[in-house]
Amino acid sequence: MTPLPEGLDRALRALAGRRPLLLASDYDGVLARLRDDPSAAVPEPGIAEVLDRLAGVDGVTVALVSGRGVADLRTTSGLTGPYRWVGSHGAEFDGPLTGELADRRDALAARLAPVVAGTPGARLEIKPASVAVHVRQVADRDAAASLLAEARRLADSSLTLKPGKDVLELAVTDADKGRAVLRLGRELGVAATLYLGDDVTDEDAFRALGAADVTVKVGAGETAAAHRVDEPAGVRALLERLAAILA
Secondary structure: OOOOOHHHHHHHHHHOOOOOEEEEEOOEOOOEOOOOOHHHOOEOOOHHHHHHHHHOOOOEEEEEEOOOOHHHHHHHHOOOOOOEEEEHHHOEOOOOOOHHHHHHHHHHHHHHHHHHHOOOOOEEEEOOOEEEEEOOOOOOHHHHHHHHHHHHHHOOOOOEEEEEOOEEEEEOOOOOHHHHHHHHHHHHOOOEEEEEEOOHHHHHHHHHOOOOOEEEEEOOOOOOOOEEEOOOHHHHHHHHHHHHHHO
């Protein structure tokens, strides 16, 4: 098992003594390897088992916080534990979007569809609270950058732009992962939170959490997180270590 940095191990030992405890994680790029086909992003080996162990600890809540819609997240991950599910960057928290927001999302999709169709390899994804332009499979990287720039140009001021790795998501709400994690923490009355994330949208959660919490960036790149692990082996090592401490 991949050893953890000493500072992170020390932080996990301190975190384990606090209750109630929220363990929240992004899915793609953290619990599952990033895939060109998002439907193929199954959990890494051992992840489902260690999440079940953590969720079974008294006073511990495990939450999956994703840009995916909750239905898509449940189906793709295959995870079935007693987890809290937060989708669409926090927009799917207590239920689906209202009709007005869904109408705005559909109008946005109709506006972007012909633009995306003009770039070979690009894909338009319609989510419960947003529309995402994916360019991971666009071979011409200049064309990929141009498409994302055009999507930005077509966005009106009412939309919330959420750039990620080879994707630009245009949301019809201003929900973000930071607000969602704080809201869930208040609901549970938590003493501390662990948050794992790898993408730009996870930085909202890293910045929102406080000194008593533990924030972990998965992979390379600038971050507001206090700690970092490599992906994906480092995530499993972290979760296994925390499960052992909690036990």
